[in-house]
Amino acid sequence: MGRKLLTEHINVEGIHTLDVYRKHGGYRSVEKALKTMTPDEVVEEVKKSGLRGRGGAGFPTGLKWSFLAKPEGVPRYLVCNADESEPGTFKDRQLMSKLPHLLIEGMITGSYALGANTSYIYIRGELLYVLRILEKAIAEAYAAGFLGKNILGSGYDLDLYVHPGGGAYICGEETALLESLEGKRGNPRNKPPFPAVQGLYARPTVVNNVESIAAVPVIVNEGGDEYAKIGVGKSTGTKLFSACGHLNKPGIYEIELGLPVEEFIYSDEYCGGIWKGRDLKAVVAGGSSVPILPKELILKTATGEDRLMTYESLSDGGFVTGTMLGSGGFIAMDETTNIVRNTWNFSRFYHHESCGQCSPCREGTGWLEKVLHRLVHGHGQMQDIDLLVSVAKQIEGNTICPLGEAAAWPVAAAVRHFRDEFEWHVTHPQEATKPGAIFPGKLVTA
Amino acid sequence: MESTALKPQFSEAAKAEIERICKQYPDDRRKSAMLPVLHIAQAEFGGWVSPEVQDLVADVLGIKPIEVYEVSSFYTMFNLKPVGKHVLEICRTGPCMLRGSDELTAHLERITGAKVGGPASEDGLFTLKEVECLAACGFAPIVQVREQYYEQLDTPEAVDAMLAELRNQVHRPALPWEENGLPNALANN
Numbered sequence: 001m002g003r004k005l006l007t008e009h010i011n012v013e014g015i016h017t018l019d020v021y022r023k024h025g026g027y028r029s030v031e032k033a034l035k036t037m038t039p040d041e042v043v044e045e046v047k048k049s050g051l052r053g054r055g056g057a058g059f060p061t062g063l064k065w066s067f068l069a070k071p072e073g074v075p076r077y078l079v080c081n082a083d084e085s086e087p088g089t090f091k092d093r094q095l096m097s098k099l100p101h102l103l104i105e106g107m108i109t110g111s112y113a114l115g116a117n118t119s120y121i122y123i124r125g126e127l128l129y130v131l132r133i134l135e136k137a138i139a140e141a142y143a144a145g146f147l148g149k150n151i152l153g154s155g156y157d158l159d160l161y162v163h164p165g166g167g168a169y170i171c172g173e174e175t176a177l178l179e180s181l182e183g184k185r186g187n188p189r190n191k192p193p194f195p196a197v198q199g200l201y202a203r204p205t206v207v208n209n210v211e212s213i214a215a216v217p218v219i220v221n222e223g224g225d226e227y228a229k230i231g232v233g234k235s236t237g238t239k240l241f242s243a244c245g246h247l248n249k250p251g252i253y254e255i256e257l258g259l260p261v262e263e264f265i266y267s268d269e270y271c272g273g274i275w276k277g278r279d280l281k282a283v284v285a286g287g288s289s290v291p292i293l294p295k296e297l298i299l300k301t302a303t304g305e306d307r308l309m310t311y312e313s314l315s316d317g318g319f320v321t322g323t324m325l326g327s328g329g330f331i332a333m334d335e336t337t338n339i340v341r342n343t344w345n346f347s348r349f350y351h352h353e354s355c356g357q358c359s360p361c362r363e364g365t366g367w368l369e370k371v372l373h374r375l376v377h378g379h380g381q382m383q384d385i386d387l388l389v390s391v392a393k394q395i396e397g398n399t400i401c402p403l404g405e406a407a408a409w410p411v412a413a414a415v416r417h418f419r420d421e422f423e424w425h426v427t428h429p430q431e432a433t434k435p436g437a438i439f440p441g442k443l444v445t446a
Numbered sequence: 447m448e449s450t451a452l453k454p455q456f457s458e459a460a461k462a463e464i465e466r467i468c469k470q471y472p473d474d475r476r477k478s479a480m481l482p483v484l485h486i487a488q489a490e491f492g493g494w495v496s497p498e499v500q501d502l503v504a505d506v507l508g509i510k511p512i513e514v515y516e517v518s519s520f521y522t523m524f525n526l527k528p529v530g531k532h533v534l535e536i537c538r539t540g541p542c543m544l545r546g547s548d549e550l551t552a553h554l555e556r557i558t559g560a561k562v563g564g565p566a567s568e569d570g571l572f573t574l575k576e577v578e579c580l581a582a583c584g585f586a587p588i589v590q591v592r593e594q595y596y597e598q599l600d601t602p603e604a605v606d607a608m609l610a611e612l613r614n615q616v617h618r619p620a621l622p623w624e625e626n627g628l629p630n631a632l633a634n635n
Contacts, residue, residue: 084581085578085579085581086579087539087540087541087578087579087583088540088541088579088583089581089583090581090582090583090584090585092581093581093582120470124581125481125485125521125523126523126577126580126581126590127581128485128593129593129594129595132593132622135622159470161470163470163478163481163482164481164482164485165481165521166481166484166485166517166520166521166522166523166524167521167522167523167524167577168520168521168522169578169579180481181478182475182477182478183475183477183478183479183480183481183507183513183517184477184480184517185516185517185520186520186521201472201475242583242584243584244541244544244545244583244584244586245541245544245545245583246544246545250583250584250585250586251584252584284540288539288540288579329583331540331541331544331583333544337544341543342540342543342544345538345539345540345543346539346540349539349540349578349579352578353578355520
């Protein structure tokens with residue numbers, strides 16, 4: 001059983017209150033950082049930890065922090081990205097609603113490291129009930145002297161606020177998030193300038209995912225080197241995986257990076273295998289934006305190695321035979337799943353969520369949805385399958401933000417690995433469009 | 447002369463909450479409170495934001511109405527048409543579909559008589575709305591009603607329990623700044 005650095009106490013009665021959280025070692029990192037460390041020393045520990053952004057991109061958090069511009073007399077901000085909206089991902093919601101003080105502690109220690117005196121948690125609007133939980137916990141933290149003026153007598157001041165979104169996946173993109181926090185539509189900004197130079201209110205800003213910030217307390221308490229001992233290679237520490245789809249035990253699992261995918265799916269300690277005694281057909285391992293892999297390729301790499309839950313192993317083989325760790329949204333699909341229908345569902349999602357700013361994305365996601373819709377409903381033609389690949393290619397790399405890629409990759413991967421199932425929808429439209437129809441061909445074409 | 451009789455006004459409690467929220471941003475950045483204030487407006491005025499309510503939001507924030515319209519139409523949580531007493535937001539995205547959200551939607555349409563994307567049910571109780579991923583995929587299928595998540599709605603019993611609870615709600619649950627929940631507005635469509 002692996003170590004749980006974030007969620008060890010998640011089921012302790014009353015852990016959402018400051019008193020109980022303190023009894024289990026809470027706020028130690030604030031005391032340690034503010035009383036015994038300089039801000040730069042905190043940044044250094046986070047760098048040493050090898051922590052990589054847990055929102056999806058996997059960019060090293062310490063490095064991101066070190067890019068923050070620090071012009072004299074200009075306020076800077078730490079903004080927590082709690083706009084969790086990537087289909088398949090539901091870890092931050094659990095973390096914030098059950099352990100609100102863990103995020104608040106990470107925000108205080110992180111804000112101190114960055115020299116921010118005002119920080120925001122941007123939470124998706126659907127989670128207003130979690131915003132209420134966070135605001136209660138923040139009030140407790142103010143009352144206990146962990147927030148406000150002269151925290152713990154250190155001379156450091158911090159105000160922390162929670163800001164709700166309004167229902168828009170795109171606001172998980174950091175510059176769209178900042179626009180939204182300024183009270184505007186969530187249109188991603190052109191980069192450069194990057195937020196580290198011109199972010200919120202055109203001031204230097206760091207935007208980090210909830211889980212990344214929640215990892216800061218343990219890194220400060222135990223030291224970056226200790227944290228980096230967990231995991232494999234450049235995939236250090238623990239990661240929360242949101243397991244969903246056709247699993248016996250869907251839920252949130254904190255694992256040490258390096259766990260074999262097969263163990264994660266089939267072990268009773270984790271997902272407990274595929275529901276209803278069925279066989280596994282495919283997995284989307286890192287949220288809906290990453291390439292889907294058939295059973296054989298998610299369990300083993302193309303060279304026959306065990307696939308591990310690390311950034312490197314999941315991407316082994318590139319997009320030809322690999323995928324990405326992404327946000328850790330782990331969607332398992334059993335043998336009855338209609339891959340074409342599932343791909344259409346995801347395309348509809350991206351079309352719906354495209355902000356409309358860039359033509360390749362606005363129009364391209366619409367075309368992907370439309371062509372997939374006709375395939376799903378038995379009106380597709382053979383050339384539609386290559387048309388999907390062509391449209392996906394024309395979106396990729398031609399947009400301001402990565403929503404374009406996020407829409408294109410899953411379609412390209414589905415065609416790559418399940419082409420015969422797409423063809424079946426063209427050659428056997430009546431059969432394929434019956435409710436509950438199951439593709440009779442072999443499961444894997446890779 | 448312009449009539450003021452029909453102009454909506456925030457309650458005193460809501461006004462105080464809006465002022466508390468506006469203080470979270472720099473003085474010259476009051477517009478930042480747009481989304482939180484739109485949420486309050488929707489809760490105050492029967493679950494949707496009419497053009498008049500959006501004008502009020504613009505007034506309160508000291509900005510032009512168009513700045514509110516362009517935002518309210520961008521974000522999916524704001525209802526721009528009248529709704530029933532309870533808006534059932536059914537997640538339709540992949541992980542929920544894998545666990546039966548299509549069947550759930552069809553079932554809800556059958557028992558409420560409302561249609562997704564259409565007007566409220568004839569009794570004015572329910573509006574059905576399909577939404578994208580609600581970040582609760584491990585507990586699929588899911589429906590959100592205001593701030594409440596109803597999870598694992600994969601049996602008729604679970605759905606019945608949710609609907610029974612909602613039918614018994616005369617007032618919507620009180621928000622932190624309110625003493626009591628407001629009466630649920632009756633659908634007027």
